[in-house]
Amino acid sequence: MADETPTERTPEPAPGRKPRPRQEPAPGPERAPGPERAPALERAPGPESPPGQKPLLGPQPGPESAPGQEPQPGGPESAPDPEPGPRPGSVPGPEPDPTSEPRPGPRPESEPDPTSEPRPGPGTGPGPGPGPGPDPEPASAPEPEPEPAASAPLPPATPLAAPTPSGAHPLSHDLLRSLLGAWALTACSQEETAAVEAHLNHCPSCAEEALRLRDAVGLLHTEHSLDLDPMLRSRVLAGCLGRRPARIPVPGWAGAYDAEAARLDALLIDMGEAEWRTPVRLKWFDGRRPTGRDTTVAGVIGHLMVVDGIVAASLGLPDPLGADAPGPPLARTEAYWHHEPGAAYGSGPPGAVRELWREQGHALVRTVSFAGRGVADRDVPYGEFALPVRDAFLDRAFACWVHAVDIAEAIDYPYEPPASAHLKAMIDLCARLLPETLAARRRAGLAAPPRRLVEAGTPGRTLHLQVEGTGGGDWYIPLDSPAATASPEEAVATIALDQEAFYLLASGHVPPQEAAAGLSGDTEAIRDVLFATASLSRL
Numbered sequence: 165m166a167d168e169t170p171t172e173r174t175p176e177p178a179p180g181r182k183p184r185p186r187q188e189p190a191p192g193p194e195r196a197p198g199p200e201r202a203p204a205l206e207r208a209p210g211p212e213s214p215p216g217q218k219p220l221l222g223p224q225p226g227p228e229s230a231p232g233q234e235p236q237p238g239g240p241e242s243a244p245d246p247e248p249g250p251r252p253g254s255v256p257g258p259e260p261d262p263t264s265e266p267r268p269g270p271r272p273e274s275e276p277d278p279t280s281e282p283r284p285g286p287g288t289g290p291g292p293g294p295g296p297g298p299d300p301e302p303a304s305a306p307e308p309e310p311e312p313a314a315s316a317p318l319p320p321a322t323p324l325a326a327p328t329p330s331g332a333h334p335l336s337h338d339l340l341r342s343l344l345g346a347w348a349l350t351a352c353s354q355e356e357t358a359a360v361e362a363h364l365n366h367c368p369s370c371a372e373e374a375l376r377l378r379d380a381v382g383l384l385h386t387e388h389s390l391d392l393d394p395m396l397r398s399r400v401l402a403g404c405l406g407r408r409p410a411r412i413p414v415p416g417w418a419g420a421y422d423a424e425a426a427r428l429d430a431l432l433i434d435m436g437e438a439e440w441r442t443p444v445r446l447k448w449f450d451g452r453r454p455t456g457r458d459t460t461v462a463g464v465i466g467h468l469m470v471v472d473g474i475v476a477a478s479l480g481l482p483d484p485l486g487a488d489a490p491g492p493p494l495a496r497t498e499a500y501w502h503h504e505p506g507a508a509y510g511s512g513p514p515g516a517v518r519e520l521w522r523e524q525g526h527a528l529v530r531t532v533s534f535a536g537r538g539v540a541d542r543d544v545p546y547g548e549f550a551l552p553v554r555d556a557f558l559d560r561a562f563a564c565w566v567h568a569v570d571i572a573e574a575i576d577y578p579y580e581p582p583a584s585a586h587l588k589a590m591i592d593l594c595a596r597l598l599p600e601t602l603a604a605r606r607r608a609g610l611a612a613p614p615r616r617l618v619e620a621g622t623p624g625r626t627l628h629l630q631v632e633g634t635g636g637g638d639w640y641i642p643l644d645s646p647a648a649t650a651s652p653e654e655a656v657a658t659i660a661l662d663q664e665a666f667y668l669l670a671s672g673h674v675p676p677q678e679a680a681a682g683l684s685g686d687t688e689a690i691r692d693v694l695f696a697t698a699s700l701s702r703l
Contacts (some may be wrong), residue, residue: 335359341370348377412533417540417554420586424564425525431568431577432518435461440515444574446567449672449698451610457703461574462517463501464567467703469521470500471563475556476524478544479531484524492547494703532557549600555593562590566671587635587663594670594700595629595639599646602696611692614644624648627685627693628655633663643689657685659693669694672701 340363346352347360364371414422440462447456459467469484471493477483490496532539532553544556551559565582572579581587605611618624625643630636640650660682661669668674669681676694683690 335363337363337367337370340367341373344370344374344377348374348381414529414533415540415554417589418529418532418557420561420582420589421525421557421564422529423586424561424568424582425522427582428564428568428571429518429522431572431579432461432465432515435515435575439575442571442574444570446570446703447671447673448701448703449675451605451608451699454672454675459501461571462515464571465517465521466500466504467497468560468563468567469517469524470496472521472524472528472560474546475544475553475560476528478542478553478556479528479535479539481524481527481531484520491545495547497703528557555596558589558593561586562593562670565590566667581635581663581667584634587633588637591631591635591637591663591666592639594666594697595641597700598629598641598693598696601699602641602643602692603646605692605696605699611695612688616644618645618648620645620647621649623651623654625656625689626650626652626654627689628652628658629693630658630660631663631666632660636663636666641693643692655685657683657687657689657693659683659690666697669697670700672698 340360343352343356343360347357352360360374364374440460442461444459444461444464445456446459446464446467447454449455470489473484473489473496474491474493477489483489485496485499490499540552540554542553543550544553561582569579582590602611606613616625624645625648627641627643629639629641631639640652640655642648642650643656661680665674665680669676669679676691676698679694679698681694
């Protein structure tokens, strides 16, 4: 017999009682949602249950209230599930097959919801009507869905993704715009730079802003030095003196020393304790070979102070080494470093020697300004030779420039050449000292003998010295005698070099053989003049 779906039947009212209309239960409070009910078990196929017997499986609705009896509160929802098995007075049906295992599946559409109230159908419910008739033809049950295998293994857990680099996530427009300033200063990382530059190709507003910022950065990094123009002080003083002439003017030949001492002091004024103890290598040419001496920034300023003391003593000012000080510059410097090791090696108060040196320089300029014209020709003894005061001031200006460059290189700071007028005066002094220096080297056997002696004041063999640059010019050097007259018509050789190369050669910072010079003519004369120029340097 085909499977039949049992229909819900309502028991008939007891005889002798008038059926009462069914009352709906009072609405109660809404129940909170609970866990989903498990799907009802599918009933095993079997013979149709006889009339009056409840189905064996699935939730059963409670009986309707008998006629004249009040319905139980709660309705069928609150009725307890009936005991499994046949009810009293019912005809027992066939036993279900114990070998058939009930399987969970979806609830058939015709199966009533146990929580819903039973609806009256044909032949059921209170009121007069025909008695129970034959059961209606049951509707065909839907095909059950395939149940998942209980023993199927769970899929493997997905591993956590590795963290992606920041470049994988596109940066927002606001964040990229905030990076434009750092990008213009080249302060972004490689990833940020790539992201900003990629964004600039697609965002016109940010591209315009980046262009403006890059132009502004160009104004911060000028191609010129940030140091003040060395001629600024002279121009300011000249402008002031033009409006109100000084009652006591500074001599023109002392202007180079005044300017170079002021530039060196500007380099020293902001130095810290560590910078004053920075090692410095002093170089010079001793007549035969390059030599040098290691000291500190403080030791260099002490050297300048004691050699300036030679000029101070010649002008009647106190000598920083006292009355018994030695005469030559090298001996004076060694004596100072021996008695003042703190100044030479930086163990004393940093910067203390700067005040002494600067005060002495001011005293020198004041003295020659008040002394009048006669002071310019007074001799200043340097040991083996002597210079007039006017040339001694140029010599000290050249020393300030040379040692300022030594200090600037030691502390890695740029330093510009002197003003053109001052530089030309220093080169002119060196050119005027070359004939005497060349003659002294001949007497020491370090230069070739003269080839043609002439009477004093007459033209003789000449070398053309050409220095290129703003402070350069042309000088003619007599070769055979200091008393001879130099003449362009008697030139037998030419040395051409720029002002930087001349500074390196005259200060003893490069050997004569390595001087960057253009040479032509008598090679012997050229060699003697190059070595004589290097011999002008000293400690």
